[in-house]
Amino acid sequence: xQLFLGGACAGKRSIVRQRFASxxxxxxxxxxxxxxxxxxxxxxxxxxxxxxxxxxxAALTDEPDNExxxxxxxxxxxxxxxxxxxxxxxxxxxxxxMGRGIVPLAPEARRLRDLNGWLAQDAAARCRRAWYVWNxxxxxxxx
Amino acid sequence: xxxFISGGARSGKSAHAEALACRWQARRGxxxxxxxxxxxxxxxxxxxxxxxxxDRGEGWTTLxxxxxxxxALTRAESGATLLLDCLTLWASQWLYAGPNSEQAGLDxxxxxxxxxxxxxxxxxxxxxxxxxxxxxxxxxxxRYLAFLQRIHRLVARExxxxxxxxxxxxxxxxxxx
Numbered sequence: 001x002q003l004f005l006g007g008a009c010a011g012k013r014s015i016v017r018q019r020f021a022s023x024x025x026x027x028x029x030x031x032x033x034x035x036x037x038x039x040x041x042x043x044x045x046x047x048x049x050x051x052x053x054x055x056x057x058a059a060l061t062d063e064p065d066n067e068x069x070x071x072x073x074x075x076x077x078x079x080x081x082x083x084x085x086x087x088x089x090x091x092x093x094x095x096x097x098m099g100r101g102i103v104p105l106a107p108e109a110r111r112l113r114d115l116n117g118w119l120a121q122d123a124a125a126r127c128r129r130a131w132y133v134w135n136x137x138x139x140x141x142x143x
Numbered sequence: 144x145x146x147f148i149s150g151g152a153r154s155g156k157s158a159h160a161e162a163l164a165c166r167w168q169a170r171r172g173x174x175x176x177x178x179x180x181x182x183x184x185x186x187x188x189x190x191x192x193x194x195x196x197x198d199r200g201e202g203w204t205t206l207x208x209x210x211x212x213x214x215a216l217t218r219a220e221s222g223a224t225l226l227l228d229c230l231t232l233w234a235s236q237w238l239y240a241g242p243n244s245e246q247a248g249l250d251x252x253x254x255x256x257x258x259x260x261x262x263x264x265x266x267x268x269x270x271x272x273x274x275x276x277x278x279x280x281x282x283x284x285x286r287y288l289a290f291l292q293r294i295h296r297l298v299a300r301e302x303x304x305x306x307x308x309x310x311x312x313x314x315x316x317x318x319x320x
Contacts, residue, residue: 007272009288011292134299
Protein backbone atom coordinates (compact mmCIF):
# COMPACT_ATOMS: atom_id res chain seq x y z
CA UNK A 1 0.00 0.00 0.00
CA GLN A 2 1.28 3.47 -0.87
CA LEU A 3 0.11 6.93 0.15
CA PHE A 4 0.17 10.09 -1.99
CA LEU A 5 -0.49 13.20 0.10
CA GLY A 6 -0.72 16.76 -1.16
CA GLY A 7 -2.76 19.95 -1.29
CA ALA A 8 -5.67 20.69 -3.62
CA CYS A 9 -4.68 20.63 -7.31
CA ALA A 10 -1.10 19.70 -6.40
CA GLY A 11 -0.96 17.08 -9.18
CA LYS A 12 -1.49 13.91 -7.09
CA ARG A 13 -3.74 12.15 -9.60
CA SER A 14 -1.44 12.82 -12.51
CA ILE A 15 1.60 11.48 -10.62
CA VAL A 16 -0.33 8.29 -9.78
CA ARG A 17 -1.38 7.91 -13.44
CA GLN A 18 2.25 8.25 -14.53
CA ARG A 19 3.51 5.68 -12.05
CA PHE A 20 0.91 2.92 -12.17
CA ALA A 21 -0.34 1.15 -15.28
CA SER A 22 -4.10 0.77 -15.72
CA UNK A 23 -5.17 1.34 -12.14
CA UNK A 24 -8.78 0.87 -11.09
CA UNK A 25 -10.17 4.05 -9.55
CA UNK A 26 -12.52 4.05 -6.63
CA UNK A 27 -13.32 7.74 -6.37
CA UNK A 28 -15.64 9.69 -4.12
CA UNK A 29 -15.61 12.40 -6.81
CA UNK A 30 -17.28 9.87 -9.14
CA UNK A 31 -19.90 9.08 -6.50
CA UNK A 32 -18.35 5.82 -5.16
CA UNK A 33 -19.04 5.00 -1.53
CA UNK A 34 -16.01 3.99 0.53
CA UNK A 35 -17.60 0.73 1.68
CA UNK A 36 -18.12 -0.34 -1.94
CA UNK A 37 -14.42 -0.79 -2.73
CA UNK A 38 -14.47 -4.63 -2.34
CA UNK A 39 -16.72 -4.73 -5.42
CA UNK A 40 -13.69 -4.02 -7.63
CA UNK A 41 -13.11 -7.78 -7.63
CA UNK A 42 -10.29 -10.10 -6.72
CA UNK A 43 -8.03 -10.11 -9.76
CA UNK A 44 -4.56 -8.66 -9.06
CA UNK A 45 -4.59 -5.00 -9.93
CA UNK A 46 -3.68 -1.59 -8.75
CA UNK A 47 -6.57 -0.07 -6.83
CA UNK A 48 -6.63 3.71 -6.26
CA UNK A 49 -8.88 5.23 -3.62
CA UNK A 50 -9.41 9.00 -3.69
CA UNK A 51 -11.78 11.53 -2.21
CA UNK A 52 -11.34 10.49 1.43
CA UNK A 53 -12.38 13.94 2.63
CA UNK A 54 -15.81 13.34 1.05
CA UNK A 55 -16.08 9.94 2.72
CA UNK A 56 -15.07 11.47 6.04
CA UNK A 57 -17.55 14.30 5.61
CA ALA A 58 -20.36 11.83 4.90
CA ALA A 59 -19.36 9.67 7.86
CA LEU A 60 -19.00 12.41 10.45
CA THR A 61 -22.63 13.49 10.07
CA ASP A 62 -23.71 10.00 11.27
CA GLU A 63 -20.96 9.47 13.83
CA PRO A 64 -20.55 12.16 16.50
CA ASP A 65 -17.59 10.47 18.18
CA ASN A 66 -14.22 11.22 16.56
CA GLU A 67 -12.43 8.28 18.13
CA UNK A 68 -15.01 5.78 16.90
CA UNK A 69 -14.89 7.30 13.44
CA UNK A 70 -11.11 7.21 13.41
CA UNK A 71 -11.20 3.52 14.36
CA UNK A 72 -13.74 2.84 11.62
CA UNK A 73 -11.39 4.38 9.05
CA UNK A 74 -8.47 2.39 10.46
CA UNK A 75 -10.65 -0.70 9.94
CA UNK A 76 -11.01 0.22 6.25
CA UNK A 77 -7.25 0.76 5.92
CA UNK A 78 -6.54 -2.63 7.51
CA UNK A 79 -9.09 -4.29 5.23
CA UNK A 80 -7.42 -2.69 2.20
CA UNK A 81 -4.03 -3.93 3.31
CA UNK A 82 -5.43 -7.43 3.86
CA UNK A 83 -7.00 -7.36 0.39
CA UNK A 84 -3.65 -6.37 -1.06
CA UNK A 85 -1.81 -9.20 0.71
CA UNK A 86 -4.45 -11.75 -0.20
CA UNK A 87 -4.81 -10.85 -3.88
CA UNK A 88 -1.33 -9.61 -4.74
CA UNK A 89 -2.48 -6.20 -5.92
CA UNK A 90 -1.35 -2.75 -4.90
CA UNK A 91 -3.50 -0.24 -3.07
CA UNK A 92 -2.85 3.46 -3.67
CA UNK A 93 -4.35 5.99 -1.28
CA UNK A 94 -4.63 9.61 -2.44
CA UNK A 95 -5.20 12.01 0.46
CA UNK A 96 -5.74 15.74 0.49
CA UNK A 97 -3.49 17.84 2.73
CA MET A 98 -5.85 20.34 4.40
CA GLY A 99 -4.24 20.99 7.78
CA ARG A 100 -2.05 23.98 6.95
CA GLY A 101 -4.59 26.80 6.75
CA ILE A 102 -6.41 28.73 9.45
CA VAL A 103 -8.63 26.87 11.93
CA PRO A 104 -12.12 26.71 10.40
CA LEU A 105 -14.94 28.54 12.17
CA ALA A 106 -17.52 25.78 11.69
CA PRO A 107 -17.25 22.90 14.21
CA GLU A 108 -17.95 20.26 11.53
CA ALA A 109 -15.16 21.65 9.36
CA ARG A 110 -12.78 21.49 12.33
CA ARG A 111 -13.77 17.85 12.86
CA LEU A 112 -13.18 17.10 9.19
CA ARG A 113 -9.74 18.70 9.32
CA ASP A 114 -8.78 16.75 12.46
CA LEU A 115 -10.09 13.43 11.14
CA ASN A 116 -8.33 13.95 7.83
CA GLY A 117 -5.04 14.59 9.63
CA TRP A 118 -5.41 11.46 11.76
CA LEU A 119 -6.36 9.46 8.68
CA ALA A 120 -3.17 10.59 6.94
CA GLN A 121 -1.11 9.49 9.95
CA ASP A 122 -2.92 6.15 10.22
CA ALA A 123 -2.55 5.56 6.48
CA ALA A 124 1.17 6.43 6.47
CA ALA A 125 1.74 4.02 9.37
CA ARG A 126 0.27 1.19 7.27
CA CYS A 127 1.84 2.05 3.92
CA ARG A 128 5.21 0.77 2.74
CA ARG A 129 5.83 4.11 1.00
CA ALA A 130 4.41 7.59 1.58
CA TRP A 131 4.84 10.44 -0.90
CA TYR A 132 4.29 14.18 -0.70
CA VAL A 133 3.11 15.88 -3.89
CA TRP A 134 3.84 19.60 -4.26
CA ASN A 135 3.23 21.64 -7.40
CA UNK A 136 3.43 18.61 -9.65
CA UNK A 137 6.64 17.28 -8.09
CA UNK A 138 6.88 14.32 -5.73
CA UNK A 139 9.11 13.54 -2.77
CA UNK A 140 9.33 10.49 -0.53
CA UNK A 141 8.24 10.97 3.07
CA UNK A 142 9.63 7.56 4.01
CA UNK A 143 13.18 6.36 3.73
CA UNK B 144 18.15 29.75 -15.92
CA UNK B 145 14.78 29.66 -14.25
CA UNK B 146 14.09 29.20 -10.54
CA PHE B 147 10.71 28.74 -8.83
CA ILE B 148 10.51 29.53 -5.11
CA SER B 149 7.33 29.01 -3.11
CA GLY B 150 6.15 28.53 0.46
CA GLY B 151 3.70 29.83 3.04
CA ALA B 152 3.17 33.45 4.07
CA ARG B 153 6.23 34.95 5.82
CA SER B 154 8.22 31.75 5.26
CA GLY B 155 11.23 33.69 4.00
CA LYS B 156 10.76 32.94 0.31
CA SER B 157 11.31 36.52 -0.91
CA ALA B 158 14.63 36.78 0.98
CA HIS B 159 15.79 33.48 -0.58
CA ALA B 160 14.69 34.58 -4.02
CA GLU B 161 16.52 37.91 -3.67
CA ALA B 162 19.69 36.21 -2.47
CA LEU B 163 19.54 33.76 -5.39
CA ALA B 164 18.99 36.57 -7.91
CA CYS B 165 21.99 38.45 -6.43
CA ARG B 166 24.19 35.33 -6.72
CA TRP B 167 23.12 34.73 -10.30
CA GLN B 168 23.75 38.37 -11.23
CA ALA B 169 27.18 38.35 -9.54
CA ARG B 170 28.10 35.31 -11.60
CA ARG B 171 26.61 36.41 -14.91
CA GLY B 172 27.00 40.20 -14.83
CA UNK B 173 24.27 42.37 -16.36
CA UNK B 174 21.55 44.31 -14.59
CA UNK B 175 19.31 43.06 -11.80
CA UNK B 176 15.59 43.75 -12.15
CA UNK B 177 12.70 43.45 -9.74
CA UNK B 178 9.46 42.71 -11.56
CA UNK B 179 6.77 43.88 -9.14
CA UNK B 180 3.27 42.51 -9.63
CA UNK B 181 1.85 44.43 -6.64
CA UNK B 182 -0.14 47.61 -7.08
CA UNK B 183 -0.38 50.18 -4.29
CA UNK B 184 -4.15 49.90 -4.06
CA UNK B 185 -4.43 51.08 -0.43
CA UNK B 186 -2.32 52.32 2.49
CA UNK B 187 -1.51 48.84 3.81
CA UNK B 188 -0.37 47.77 0.35
CA UNK B 189 1.81 50.89 0.05
CA UNK B 190 3.49 49.99 3.36
CA UNK B 191 3.94 46.39 2.27
CA UNK B 192 5.58 47.46 -1.00
CA UNK B 193 7.83 49.96 0.85
CA UNK B 194 8.91 47.23 3.31
CA UNK B 195 9.79 44.86 0.47
CA UNK B 196 11.73 47.65 -1.29
CA UNK B 197 13.70 48.47 1.89
CA ASP B 198 14.43 44.76 2.50
CA ARG B 199 15.78 44.36 -1.01
CA GLY B 200 18.38 47.08 -0.64
CA GLU B 201 20.33 48.74 -3.46
CA GLY B 202 21.06 47.57 -6.95
CA TRP B 203 17.58 46.74 -8.20
CA THR B 204 15.77 48.34 -11.09
CA THR B 205 12.04 48.01 -10.55
CA LEU B 206 9.65 47.16 -13.37
CA UNK B 207 5.93 47.18 -12.62
CA UNK B 208 3.79 44.52 -14.24
CA UNK B 209 0.41 43.91 -12.60
CA UNK B 210 -0.85 42.11 -15.73
CA UNK B 211 1.44 42.06 -18.77
CA UNK B 212 4.54 40.18 -17.64
CA UNK B 213 5.80 39.65 -21.19
CA UNK B 214 5.79 43.37 -21.96
CA ALA B 215 7.78 44.00 -18.78
CA LEU B 216 10.29 41.29 -19.69
CA THR B 217 11.00 42.96 -23.03
CA ARG B 218 12.24 46.03 -21.10
CA ALA B 219 15.11 43.99 -19.61
CA GLU B 220 18.13 43.43 -21.82
CA SER B 221 19.57 40.02 -22.69
CA GLY B 222 21.86 38.63 -19.99
CA ALA B 223 19.97 40.40 -17.18
CA THR B 224 18.65 38.77 -14.00
CA LEU B 225 14.99 39.29 -13.18
CA LEU B 226 13.08 38.52 -9.99
CA LEU B 227 9.29 38.20 -10.34
CA ASP B 228 7.46 38.61 -7.01
CA CYS B 229 4.82 37.22 -6.93
CA LEU B 230 2.64 34.92 -9.02
CA THR B 231 -0.15 34.76 -6.42
CA LEU B 232 -0.97 38.42 -6.85
CA TRP B 233 -0.48 38.32 -10.61
CA ALA B 234 -2.89 35.39 -10.93
CA SER B 235 -5.65 37.26 -9.09
CA GLN B 236 -5.08 40.39 -11.13
CA TRP B 237 -5.07 38.37 -14.34
CA LEU B 238 -8.40 36.72 -13.54
CA TYR B 239 -10.20 39.72 -12.12
CA ALA B 240 -8.81 42.81 -13.85
CA GLY B 241 -10.53 42.01 -17.12
CA PRO B 242 -12.06 39.25 -19.21
CA ASN B 243 -8.95 37.07 -19.19
CA SER B 244 -9.20 33.30 -19.51
CA GLU B 245 -7.18 30.76 -17.55
CA GLN B 246 -5.72 29.34 -20.77
CA ALA B 247 -4.56 32.79 -21.92
CA GLY B 248 -2.90 33.23 -18.49
CA LEU B 249 -1.08 29.92 -18.84
CA ASP B 250 -0.02 30.95 -22.35
CA UNK B 251 1.35 34.22 -20.92
CA UNK B 252 3.45 32.33 -18.35
CA UNK B 253 4.63 29.80 -20.93
CA UNK B 254 5.61 32.71 -23.20
CA UNK B 255 7.44 34.42 -20.35
CA UNK B 256 9.52 31.32 -19.61
CA UNK B 257 10.29 30.75 -23.30
CA UNK B 258 11.23 34.40 -23.87
CA UNK B 259 13.50 34.44 -20.79
CA UNK B 260 15.33 31.36 -22.08
CA UNK B 261 15.56 32.71 -25.64
CA UNK B 262 17.06 36.02 -24.46
CA UNK B 263 19.24 34.47 -21.75
CA UNK B 264 17.46 36.31 -18.94
CA UNK B 265 17.87 34.54 -15.59
CA UNK B 266 14.42 34.43 -14.05
CA UNK B 267 13.58 33.86 -10.39
CA UNK B 268 9.84 33.44 -9.78
CA UNK B 269 8.24 33.70 -6.34
CA UNK B 270 4.81 32.43 -5.35
CA UNK B 271 2.74 31.37 -2.33
CA UNK B 272 1.39 27.94 -1.45
CA UNK B 273 -2.28 28.41 -0.63
CA UNK B 274 -3.59 24.90 -1.38
CA UNK B 275 -2.78 22.99 1.79
CA UNK B 276 -5.52 24.37 4.02
CA UNK B 277 -9.24 23.53 4.01
CA UNK B 278 -10.59 23.28 0.45
CA UNK B 279 -12.47 26.46 -0.49
CA UNK B 280 -16.27 26.42 -0.24
CA UNK B 281 -16.71 29.23 -2.74
CA UNK B 282 -16.63 28.33 -6.48
CA UNK B 283 -14.76 31.51 -7.43
CA UNK B 284 -12.03 30.80 -4.85
CA UNK B 285 -11.78 27.26 -6.23
CA ARG B 286 -11.36 28.70 -9.74
CA TYR B 287 -8.54 30.95 -8.54
CA LEU B 288 -6.84 28.13 -6.60
CA ALA B 289 -7.06 25.73 -9.55
CA PHE B 290 -5.67 28.41 -11.90
CA LEU B 291 -2.77 29.24 -9.59
CA GLN B 292 -1.97 25.55 -9.15
CA ARG B 293 -1.91 25.00 -12.93
CA ILE B 294 0.60 27.85 -13.16
CA HIS B 295 2.66 26.43 -10.29
CA ARG B 296 2.79 22.98 -11.88
CA LEU B 297 3.82 24.49 -15.21
CA VAL B 298 6.56 26.67 -13.70
CA ALA B 299 7.83 23.88 -11.40
CA ARG B 300 8.02 21.54 -14.41
CA GLU B 301 9.92 24.03 -16.59
CA UNK B 302 12.22 25.50 -13.92
CA UNK B 303 15.81 24.32 -13.47
CA UNK B 304 15.71 25.04 -9.74
CA UNK B 305 12.65 24.55 -7.52
CA UNK B 306 12.74 25.47 -3.83
CA UNK B 307 10.11 25.28 -1.12
CA UNK B 308 10.85 27.59 1.80
CA UNK B 309 9.65 26.74 5.33
CA UNK B 310 10.65 28.74 8.42
CA UNK B 311 13.34 30.46 6.40
CA UNK B 312 14.91 27.13 5.42
CA UNK B 313 15.07 26.04 1.78
CA UNK B 314 13.91 22.57 0.75
CA UNK B 315 15.35 21.82 -2.67
CA UNK B 316 12.98 19.92 -4.98
CA UNK B 317 14.97 20.32 -8.16
CA UNK B 318 18.39 21.58 -9.22
CA UNK B 319 20.80 23.45 -6.99
CA UNK B 320 19.87 26.33 -4.67
